[in-house]
Amino acid sequence: MGNSNSAESAASEPGQFTTPGSNINRPELPKPLPRPPKKGATPHEKLHQLLRANHATYSVLYHNRIYHNHMPHLLGSAYLLGAEVYQLIELYEHYSKELDGWKEDSPQEVTHFDWRDFYGKKEYQRGYRDFFDDLVVDASFEWKRVISKFLLDDDATLLLGLSGGLAHPLIHLAYAYELNSAEVATEALTLDTTCFRPSSSFVRDFVNIYENMSITDRAEKLEKDPLKVLQIIRESTDISNAPISSAGALGASDDVLEQSKDAILALAVRLDFSDFQKTAQRIFHSTSLLATASHKPEKYNVDFVLLHTLTAAHAVQVILPYLPKKHKTQLVIELWLFVVITYISGQRPVIDEERIWSYEVEKENKSWDFIIRHAFSSEMRFDAHYLKVIRALKTLYETSTIAHDPSLYMLQATQFALETHGWTFGPDDEHTE
Structure with a gap:
């Protein structure tokens, strides 16, 4: 009895502590598991x-x-x-x-x-x-x-x-x-x-003109290939006096666009929209060439404004699945009119696919891995347009059925990735930045 009272007294005095786990009546707590390093x-x-x-x-x-x-x-x-x-x-x-x-x-x-x-x-x-x-x-x-x-x-x-x-x-x-x-x-x-x-009026007027074309006009005037329509626009004398041709897509006012509207629509409406899916794919394909095959033969110059036709086409390709059918058609027509106006603004350059096929690439560099590695090490990587064009071409390579040989898109991307060191603003401009 005496020994027990003495132990209780000693334990209750201030400053008397026991080490953790020394109490034989309390089970020892398990040690926590080591935490994995935070990634x-x-x-x-x-x-x-x-x-x-x-x-x-x-x-x-x-x-x-x-x-x-x-x-x-x-x-x-x-x-x-x-x-x-x-x-x-x-x-x-x-x-x-x-x-x-x-x-x-x-x-x-x-x-x-x-x-x-x-x-x-x-x-x-x-x-x-x-x-x-x-x-x-x-x-x-x-x-x-x-x-x-x-x-x-x-x-x-x-x-x-x-x-x-x-x-x-x-x-x-x-x-x-x-x-x-x-x-x-x-x-x-x-x-x-x-x-x-206010481009909505362009789209609605396009639809009205297109739907009111006679069967004879459709048979004689409509082209399935957007590149053929762009060639018609290039050769047209009706568009040469339109103010948009000298104003440029960046600077054209609404008034200037309105003055050019009839001339633009008369040519843009030559594209056949009877097979909507195929027409959309053909427009996407055409913008890839407009962006990458409209440079001068002797020098690879990428027109800053024209490349937006390709990145805009890629955007439409992404957005289309989220739209009702009626609005899908409206958006693709809007894209087509944007392509036409931008082409005219860019002084209607020659589009020559051979400028892509004639580009020589070493066999070991013919891969998307090479293109992407080079893009991420290029000084151009800090320019969003540079990476956007490469992405758009890669998407076409993976999804398009229009090109006879899909390797065209890879070759376009290779040439673009390796040869782009800045932008031009029109075929006669040598500006880089």
Whole structure:
């Protein structure tokens, strides 16, 4: 008894501690299992981190709202070509140096009551972005529902405005679908509204002219191959005096386009749309040659404006599955009119497929692995257009049935990847950057 009381007294005194596990009446706790080392972000996780950072930090339009923020195009192309995390970070850090942070608010808030009132007004970019962001949150982040509502509302006015701003809204929207990014989607709508051009009337007038053609006119005038129609446009004397031919796609005003409208439509309507699927594929194929086989024979110069026909075509290819049948046709017609207007703006160069086939490539370099490795080591990798063209050609290689020999697309991509060191702005321009 005495010994027991003495032990209790000693244990209760301040400063008397026992070591863990020394109490024989308490079972020893098991040692925790060692935790595996935490891995870094995957390329997919890093991509979306950077897209969110770009969305929050940098404006959609920059340098006095002249240029379009291509960050999603750059990162998305790199990611879909297999870029590693460090490569995505390098591209983000390099390209973000030329962007503008959000410095200004809209003149007023964009709301449900007035969102249609500011089309084409670039100073409203912050208001539109915030408006569309809020709507995506209200839709529980089901951003595709928001996109469908706005693109197809009002007789598809915004769908038929995607080719404005040199088709950057269209291209941006395709990356939203490919990357499944709500942020990129609301940026695409922001570009669509702020860069809006009233091309919807072109599409509707095209449809009216086409549907009212007589059977005889259809038999005599329609061509299945878009390249043949572009050749007709090249040889036409009717279009030579159209103002668009000297204004350029970047600078042509709505008034200039309207003045040229009848001449443009009379030639554009020569394309046969009776087999919609085949016509769409032929247009995609034609843009690959317009972008890569319209340079001078003695020098490989890629026209900056013309290459947008290829990246716009790739975008349409991505978006089409998400549209109802009626709107699929409208979007492909919009693409075709964009191709025609851009071709005329680019002074209607010769398109010669032989300039691709005559390019000599060492046998060991005839692979997409080689093309992509070279692209990621090229100084041009920081330019989104460079990676976008390679991606578009790779997609055609994998999906198109139009080319007699699909290796054409790989050869186009090889020549483009190896020989591109800058852009020209028209056939007589030697500018590089």
